[in-house]
Amino acid sequence: MKRVVVVGSPGAGKTTFAQKLAKKTRLPLIHLDYHYHQKQNNYYHDKEAWVEHILKLMIPDKWIIDGNYGRTIPQRFKQADTIIFLDYPTFLCAYRVLRRWFLHKDQRRKDMPKDWNEEFSIKFLKYVLRFKRNKRPSIVNEIQNNQNKKVIIFKTSRAANKFLQTL
DSSP states (O other): OOEEEEEEOTTSOHHHHHHHHHHHHOOOEEEHHHHHTOGGGOTTTOHHHHHHHHHHHTOSSOEEEEOOOGGGHHHHHHHOSEEEEEOOOHHHHHHHHHHHHHHTBTOOOTTSOTTOOBOOOHHHHHHHHTHHHHTHHHHHHHHHTTTTSEEEEESSHHHHHHHHHHO
């Protein structure tokens, strides 16, 4: 396990899982949200620059990359040797997103840029609620296209934590 991609719905705990995995494996950790939300880069509007940036992040021999950003999942899965999909229930992910907003309202998370604050967004909550229907199929399709990789799919946090304990 040298190049690991961690994907899943917002609220699944990708960042928390990736942090624990990085601590256990001593692999460098790359939070895509941190890079994407740096305002000076304006990746929201410059998708081509965003793809180029992710490709540069993947140059080293070892890493853990957490985050979705569907446009680059095929490239990340291709470069990875291990794909971890946190395939958790929608209600759990939505609850965690709401809890995160409530607990960290107008604050910066430590995995995010200094000029970014947690803000409530109905649009984002709808994205979470529709993730299984709208985004999960493309992730599953890419997993099927990468059967030569080690693929780990967790359906529960308990299973993911048990895996981390075995490392």
